[in-house]
Amino acid sequence: MNLxxxxxxxxxxxxxxxxxxxxxxxxxxxIFAYILKRVANVDAAQDITSETFYKALKNMWRFRWQxxxxxxxxxxxxxxxxxxxFRKKKRKTVSLEGISEPTSNSNLLEEIIExxxxxxxxxxxxxxxxxxxxxxxxxxxxITLRFFEKKQIxxxxxxxxxxxxxxxxxxxxxxxxxxxxxxxxx
Amino acid sequence: xxxxxxxxxLEEVSLPAIEIPSHQRNLRLALLNRYFKEKRNWEVFGFFKxxxxxxxxxxxxxxxxxxFLILPGRNLAKAREISLKNPQIKEWIEKGxxxxxxxxxxxxxxxxxxxxxxxxxxSVALKPExxxxxxxxxxxxxxxxxxxxxxxxxxxxxPVVVALTEKxxxxxxxxxxxxxxxxKTIPKEAEILKIETVPAPLRLMKKDSSVSVVSESTEEKxxxxxxxxxxxxWESKIDLKKEEVKAxxxxxxxxx
Numbered sequence: 001m002n003l004x005x006x007x008x009x010x011x012x013x014x015x016x017x018x019x020x021x022x023x024x025x026x027x028x029x030x031i032f033a034y035i036l037k038r039v040a041n042v043d044a045a046q047d048i049t050s051e052t053f054y055k056a057l058k059n060m061w062r063f064r065w066q067x068x069x070x071x072x073x074x075x076x077x078x079x080x081x082x083x084x085x086f087r088k089k090k091r092k093t094v095s096l097e098g099i100s101e102p103t104s105n106s107n108l109l110e111e112i113i114e115x116x117x118x119x120x121x122x123x124x125x126x127x128x129x130x131x132x133x134x135x136x137x138x139x140x141x142x143i144t145l146r147f148f149e150k151k152q153i154x155x156x157x158x159x160x161x162x163x164x165x166x167x168x169x170x171x172x173x174x175x176x177x178x179x180x181x182x183x184x185x186x
Numbered sequence: 187x188x189x190x191x192x193x194x195x196l197e198e199v200s201l202p203a204i205e206i207p208s209h210q211r212n213l214r215l216a217l218l219n220r221y222f223k224e225k226r227n228w229e230v231f232g233f234f235k236x237x238x239x240x241x242x243x244x245x246x247x248x249x250x251x252x253x254f255l256i257l258p259g260r261n262l263a264k265a266r267e268i269s270l271k272n273p274q275i276k277e278w279i280e281k282g283x284x285x286x287x288x289x290x291x292x293x294x295x296x297x298x299x300x301x302x303x304x305x306x307x308x309s310v311a312l313k314p315e316x317x318x319x320x321x322x323x324x325x326x327x328x329x330x331x332x333x334x335x336x337x338x339x340x341x342x343x344x345p346v347v348v349a350l351t352e353k354x355x356x357x358x359x360x361x362x363x364x365x366x367x368x369x370k371t372i373p374k375e376a377e378i379l380k381i382e383t384v385p386a387p388l389r390l391m392k393k394d395s396s397v398s399v400v401s402e403s404t405e406e407k408x409x410x411x412x413x414x415x416x417x418x419x420w421e422s423k424i425d426l427k428k429e430e431v432k433a434x435x436x437x438x439x440x441x442x
Contacts, residue, residue, distance in 0.1 A: 017221045021214060028210050036204060046209050050216075057217055108208035115204045122202045128195070147196035179192045 001026065007065050014060055023070060024053060031074050037148045038082045038140065040129045042115045048085055052078045068158045075145070075159040083137050131181045139174030146171055262288050265295030265330045272337040275299055275328060283323070287390040289397045293333045296397040298390050300325040325388055327399055343399055345385035350409065354426060355381055358409055361424055365431045368422055372434065376415035384408040384423070408432070 001009070012019035031052055036045040055077050063073060119126070132140050145151045145159065153171075157164045265288050269275050278299055279285075287298040301323060324345040329338045350358070358381055362368055386401040407427050413420040419437040424430070 017218050020221055021218060024214055024217060028213070029205060032205070032210075033203070036202065042204070042206070046206065049209075050213050053213060053217055054220065057220060108206070108212070111206045111208050115206055118204050119202050122200055125199050125201055128199055143196070147193075147199075148201055175189055175192060179187055179189055182187050182192065 003067065003069065006070055010063065010065060010070050014063075020057065020060070027071050027074050028053070030071060031078050034075065034144070034149055035078055035082060036119070037125075037129065038144055039085060040119065040126055040133070042112055042119060044085060046112075048078065048081045051081050055081070072155070072158045076161070079141050079159070082141070086133075086137060131178060131185070134181060135174060135177050138170060139177055142167060142170050143174050143178065258290055261290045261295060261332060264332055264335075265290065265297055268295075268330050268332075268335055269297045269299075269328050269337060272328065272340070274340055275326070275337070278323065278326070281323075283325075286325070286388065289390045289392045290332075291392065291395055291397060293331065294338075295330040295332055296390055297328040297330060298325060298388060298399065299328065300388060324385060325399075327390075327397075343388065348383045348407075350381060350383060354409075357429070358411060358424055358426070361429060361431065362411055362413075362422060365422075367431055367434050371436070372413050372420045372422070373415045376413040376418075376420065379412040379414045379419070381409060381411050383426075384410050412437070 009019050009022060013023055028049070032045060032049045035048045035052070036042065039045055039048065052074065056074055132143055135143070141160065142156060145156045146153075151159070153164050153167050156162075156171075157167045160167065162170070266285055269285065270279065275297075278301075281301075283299050283301045285297055286300040289296045323342075325343040326340050327343060328340045330336070331338045359378065362378065388399050389402050391398050391400045407425070409424045409426050411422045411424060413422070418439045420435065421437055422434045423432045425432055
């Protein structure tokens with residue numbers, strides 16, 4: 001989907017649930033994957049994803065198109081929700097009704113167990129993520145977006161609403177902090 | 187560890203590609219249910235968003251209309267009503283005076299009461315029985331407290347009489363002598379008792395937070411001349427600018 005198509009869809013989504021559904025289908029996986037890489041916890045990732053899309057839906061009426069992908073807005077909401085999660089050190093209460101009542105509980109449970117098993121297999125990632133999670137939030141999000149989400153500096157600056165120079169400098173300092181963390185353990 | 191090694195490690199690490207389709211489906215369903223609730227809120231908000239500027243404009247317009255059209259009108263009517271209840275003003279009105287002008291300043295109204303006849307006439311309202319007694323009333327300014335609904339003060343206004351030059355007085359005497367109407371009405375032997383300008387009608391002038399009584403600008407410069415012969419008195423009114431006699435009246439006769 002190019003920017004023009006996305007712009008039309010976003011404006012349509014303010015009035016049409018089907019259009020919002022399309023945006024959701026387009027970005028659910030990306031946002032869930034980003035959150036999971038940040039929190040390395042399947043349950044928390046589900047809750048934060050729910051909260052992110054709920055916030056997006058709730059604030060859809062005031063979204064103003066600024067010629068940057070809609071996903072940048074979703075990433076920003078997700079980053080804020082993750083920051084809240086870390087601040088509170090506990091999982092947030094999900095405000096969506098119905099999420100706790102899946103149409104197929106057994107399926108969901110199986111999928112969660114399988115997801116947790118899969119996550120455990122990525123030991124090297126989990127090890128790196130653990131070190132990253134000790135860094136201040138501002139470094140965590142920049143390192144994750146740059147290396148795990150493969151985002152360009154420009155895209156990160158759009159998501160975080162920071163200048164590209166600031167992003168580069170934060171990335172440099174974050175990597176330096178992470179390198180010291182790694183050295184300390186080794 | 188070198189930074190390049192760390193970057194390589196971060197770039198090459200195998201990332202989890204995990205999906206939970208049931209969660210995705212359930213969340214979608216819950217969001218769509220919520221969508222309709224939120225949409226109602228957006229619509230309500232949208233309505234108010236559109237209605238607020240219109241409502242504000244309406245309120246401002248209404249307050250402007252009330253403050254500049256309705257309230258002054260109501261206050262003027264109120265001031266008139268209060269002043270008419272005052273015994274002194276009531277008496278003047280009964281004798282032919284009128285409420286000439288009203289000005290409102292905050293909670294106070296200023297009412298100008300003036301005789302209906304040309305002001306100079308009142309100054310020589312000589313009755314046949316008491317010809318030289320003057321009932322002088324040139325006007326009054328009443329201050330009305332709109333809050334307490336009462337007349338706070340009444341101040342009588344002195345006439346503003348402009349002195350005439352000797353040349354003007356001479357010219358008036360000349361006109362008086364030569365005018366056929368005067369010659370017909372007033373005996374030749376009658377003496378001129380008094381010549382004075384007729385005070386101009388008054389009006390109120392509001393400036394900042396005060397009110398003052400000023401003369402109405404008038405094109406005419408009217409002069410009143412009083413004649414006496416024996417016990418009888420007459421008056422003539424002369425327009426000094428046009429140099430013409432406007433009226434000649436017999437005022438009365440003293441019984442002394």
